Amino acid sequence: xxxxxxxxxxxxxxxxxxxxxxxxxxxxxxxxxxxxxxxxxxxxxxxxxxxxxxxxxxxxxxxxxxxxxxxxxxxxxxxxxxxxxxxxxxxxxxxxxxxxxxxxxxxxxxxxxxxxxxxxxxxxxxxxxxxxxxxxxxxxxxxxxxxxxxxxxxxxxxxxxxxxxxxxxxxxxxxxxxxxxxxxxxxxxxxxxxxxxxxxxxx
Numbered sequence: 001x002x003x004x005x006x007x008x009x010x011x012x013x014x015x016x017x018x019x020x021x022x023x024x025x026x027x028x029x030x031x032x033x034x035x036x037x038x039x040x041x042x043x044x045x046x047x048x049x050x051x052x053x054x055x056x057x058x059x060x061x062x063x064x065x066x067x068x069x070x071x072x073x074x075x076x077x078x079x080x081x082x083x084x085x086x087x088x089x090x091x092x093x094x095x096x097x098x099x100x101x102x103x104x105x106x107x108x109x110x111x112x113x114x115x116x117x118x119x120x121x122x123x124x125x126x127x128x129x130x131x132x133x134x135x136x137x138x139x140x141x142x143x144x145x146x147x148x149x150x151x152x153x154x155x156x157x158x159x160x161x162x163x164x165x166x167x168x169x170x171x172x173x174x175x176x177x178x179x180x181x182x183x184x185x186x187x188x189x190x191x192x193x194x195x196x197x198x199x200x201x202x203x
Contacts, residue, residue: 008199010050014057016199017041021062021164023203027131029162036155037162038195040171040181045139051166055134062132070130072121074150075140078111081120085110107144113153117145122157132162139168139183147181151195164198171197 008016020026029037043051059069082088087110095103111117125133138147147167154163169183 010047010054013043013199014054017054017164018058018061019203020198020201021058021132022065022067025203026162026201027067032196035196036159036194038151038155038158039162039164039198039201040167040195041164041198042167042169042171045168048139048168051168052136055136055166059134067132068128068130070125070128070133072124072133072135073140074117074135074137074145076137077117077120077124078107078141078145081111081116104144111141111145113145113149117150118153118157121154125158125161130161132164133158134164134166136166138165142183147183155194165195171195 025031041051055071059071062069079088082091091103091106094106098106135150147165151165167181167183169181172180172182
């Protein structure tokens with residue numbers, strides 16, 4: 001049974017999501033047609049701390065059922081890439097001297113999804129035995145990393161296992177505008193339709 005996000009408590013959301021992630025149908029990626037196994041978990045930004053705790057509890061509870069989660073925080077991954085490339089210290093020093101626009105453009109270049117970010121995610125996938133991948137930290141990496149760019153470039157690499165993206169905002173569908181990711185409920189991130197709302201998923 002689908003869950004009405006606007007009236008659900010954190011506990012109700014946890015129960016619903018856990019039941020979905022625990023199901024054979026979800027793990028075997030059944031009922032998706034030919035779509036990629038991407039699922040969006042939208043939430044109000046005010047619930048961010050509660051959602052972090054929910055993710056941790058989901059990982060712990062799923063592990064007790066033998067379901068392994070590869071947990072990737074995009075903010076942590078971005079810092080890891082910057083440090084591995086030797087750009088971290090340089091950017092920290094430059095931050096006080098360059099404009100926000102210049103800093104954003106520099107970060108966008110270094111962390112470009114197709115050439116840098118998605119290969120780093122793919123490497124972690126190759127090095128891990130997992131059943132589900134969690135992606136979080138979407139709000140922390142905005143605006144230099146846009147979620148729809150990650151998802152578009154991740155489609156070919158992450159199609160063997162389901163991926164759940166924790167998104168601080170709304171994922172809306174309409175006949176007029178199609179599907180869109182609206183970060184923080186107010187910033188129109190861009191159109192992205194090849195994902196399913198986890199709250200509309202049934203066991």
